[in-house]
Amino acid sequence: MALHITLATYTFPHQVLVDRSKLEAFGIACTVKDGLTIQVHNFYSNALGGIKLQVHPKDYERAREVLSDHPDISAEYPDAKLKCPRCASGNVDGVGLNGKIALIILMVTGLPIPVFSKKYHCFECHEEFKLPNG
Known part of the structure; x- marks a missing residue:
């Protein structure tokens, strides 16, 4: 059995899934320690030291690089008919009821x-606004 070292710790089971999937997509084998225990008993998370995402020591540096890379996921909305009056973003939606x-x-x-409601919410600057003619 190969020895693994802890790369990161998480409080809840759903948090580890994103990083585990990202590492596996880059071909880095990893294991999750205490994940099932905490999934069954959420309150054990602090007592056990959280859920541990572990990798082989030879993959540790590469795995840290993969997880530290946070791509810019902001999107432009050039075709949006409705723009925020504060930041001019097209990433807006109606508030609803x-x-x-x-x-x-x-x-x-x-x-x-x-x-x-006739209000709109901007997801960039979190401004809530009404249309000038409405």
Whole structure:
């Protein structure tokens, strides 16, 4: 059995999956220690020192390089018809339902009538805004 060294530790099982998949995509064999135990008993995470992502010592430096590479995943939206007035990003979406008004209507009439909001949310600067003509 080959000896493995800990590359990183994680608190929750879902956190280790991304890095493990990334290492395996680059051809680096890795193991997860205490993952199943913590998956069954989440509260054991601190007691066991977290979930350990381990690699063979010869792959340690390369694995650190792979995990330290964080590509820029920001996207441009040149064809977006709606732009944020604050940062001019096209990465915006409607807020959806106006929960306060819908709740008041539900309390008064007893009918769950959805009331849609006219606000938009920018995912770049987190500004909420309304259209100037709306």
